[in-house]
Amino acid sequence: MYPLLVTLLLCTTTMASASSLRRGFYSEMCPEAESVVREVMMKAMIREPRSVASVMRFQFHDCFVNGCDASLLLDDTPNMLGEKLSLSNINSLRSFEVIDEVKAEVERVCPGVVSCADIIIMAARDAVALSGGPDWEVKLGRKDSLTASQEDSDNIMPSPRANASYLIDLFARFNLSVKDMVALSGSHSIGQGRCFSVVFRLYNQSGSGRPDPALEPNYRERLDKLCPLGGDGNVTGDLDATPTMFDNQYFKDLVAGRGFLNSDQTLYTFPQTRGLVTLFSKDQAAFFKAFVEGMIKMGDLQSGRPGEIRRNCRMANSRAFSVLLES
Ligand code: HEM
Ligand SMILES: *[C@@H]1O[C@H](CO)[C@@H](O)[C@H](O)[C@H]1NC(C)=O
Ligand SMILES: *[C@@H]1O[C@H](CO)[C@@H](O)[C@H](O)[C@H]1NC(C)=O
Ligand SMILES: *[C@@H]1O[C@H](CO)[C@@H](O)[C@H](O)[C@H]1NC(C)=O
Ligand SMILES: *[C@@H]1O[C@H](CO)[C@@H](O)[C@H](O)[C@H]1NC(C)=O
Numbered sequence: 581m582y583p584l585l586v587t588l589l590l591c592t593t594t595m596a597s598a599s600s601l602r603r604g605f606y607s608e609m610c611p612e613a614e615s616v617v618r619e620v621m622m623k624a625m626i627r628e629p630r631s632v633a634s635v636m637r638f639q640f641h642d643c644f645v646n647g648c649d650a651s652l653l654l655d656d657t658p659n660m661l662g663e664k665l666s667l668s669n670i671n672s673l674r675s676f677e678v679i680d681e682v683k684a685e686v687e688r689v690c691p692g693v694v695s696c697a698d699i700i701i702m703a704a705r706d707a708v709a710l711s712g713g714p715d716w717e718v719k720l721g722r723k724d725s726l727t728a729s730q731e732d733s734d735n736i737m738p739s740p741r742a743n744a745s746y747l748i749d750l751f752a753r754f755n756l757s758v759k760d761m762v763a764l765s766g767s768h769s770i771g772q773g774r775c776f777s778v779v780f781r782l783y784n785q786s787g788s789g790r791p792d793p794a795l796e797p798n799y800r801e802r803l804d805k806l807c808p809l810g811g812d813g814n815v816t817g818d819l820d821a822t823p824t825m826f827d828n829q830y831f832k833d834l835v836a837g838r839g840f841l842n843s844d845q846t847l848y849t850f851p852q853t854r855g856l857v858t859l860f861s862k863d864q865a866a867f868f869k870a871f872v873e874g875m876i877k878m879g880d881l882q883s884g885r886p887g888e889i890r891r892n893c894r895m896a897n898s899r900a901f902s903v904l905l906e907s
Contacts, residue, residue: 723887
């Protein structure tokens with residue numbers, strides 16, 4: 581029995597490449613897949629409006645670390661430190677239970693067919709569409725990774741202190757343009773961030789002992805009240821003035837000096853990106869178009885490593901088997 585299990589596992593492990601991704605991938609094997617994902621996302625949004633923003637963020641944190649392979653979703657094991665506790669993710673990424681709910685519902689209608697990596701991509705699209713943003717067709721057909729790396733996440737994911745020129749270089753490593761980077765930062769049109777991510781710019785920007793001069797004074801006062809020096813770093817504030825609506829308010833806020841994160845505000849203070857921020861602040865359609873292009877390009881990132889269709893998004897199938905055998 582044991583060798584048979586091993587053979588089965590090896591047989592279901594295959595490579596996936598960006599060229600194998602296509603629209604309507606599940607139309608024959610699981611025609612309900614996309615509507616099921618949207619349905620669960622809608623319920624999550626009603627239960628807790630912020631949860632769709634939290635789920636949308638998964639696409640960025642998954643795709644940048646060894647491609648869009650749901651490595652982000654793997655829980656740590658005795659032999660593997662995964663990505664959930666990396667510097668950018670610990671005490672910050674949330675709403676993993678929404679992905680579990682989507683997966684359970686998708687497994688109910690088509691067991692063993694839809695990857696967790698594709699669920700992240702569909703759910704991110706749905707989060708934007710349900711929040712009043714653009715809607716688009718996503719390419720599907722990804723496989724789920726067998727492993728994850730905390731170290732890779734730590735090495736790649738940017739800090740909220742990052743500036744625009746650092747972010748331009750980082751995104752270029754993934755063949756994403758300056759326009760892609762600015763438009764994708766517009767995802768901060770929904771959701772919240774922690775005081776932990778902004779206190780340095782309120783009280784000691786770049787070690788100056790002073791606040792970030794780019795902060796508009798009234799907005800700074802509000803943030804000072806929300807995030808006093810030495811206060812609770814887990815308190816959260818809105819990333820823009822309309823945190824449940826996906827719109828171009830984020831860019832209007834940056835022009836007004838009301839960007840929450842330093843990484844956001846520098847998109848306006850740095851000359852390389854200022855023109856794009858101004859454009860998107862005035863032309864929501866241009867923002868939506870560039871955003872969709874960026875999301876599709878980011879969704880094409882692949883590791884080229886072997887993959888599988890995980891049964892449980894939190895663990896590789898081989899581990900699910902050994903947990904089963906141990907119990
Ligand atoms: C450009 C570089 C980026 C940086 C430096 C950055 C950084 C951050 C930080 C620091 C937070 C708040 C985390 C916390 O305080 O706990 C955040 C939240 C968020 N980020 Fe980004 N991010 C970037 C790009 C992106 C991209 C490309 C996406 C998605 C396409 C994204 C989606 C989100 C969302 C939706 C939230 C709110 C999540 C929630 O409410 O739970 N971010 N980001
Ligand atoms: C931007 O950030 C990088 C990396 O932290 C730093 O080396 C660089 O000096 C910064 N650029 C400016 C103009 O502040
Ligand atoms: C970026 O594009 C180049 C040239 O097309 C390609 O060789 C490289 O693999 C791409 N990098 C990523 C991370 O997709
Ligand atoms: C501000 O930052 C600098 C450099 O990071 C540090 O040396 C200094 O002690 C900090 N000041 C305060 C008040 O935290
Ligand atoms: C936030 O809460 C977590 C868990 O309760 C705690 O471990 C962490 O230290 C807190 N983080 C900050 C920045 O206060």
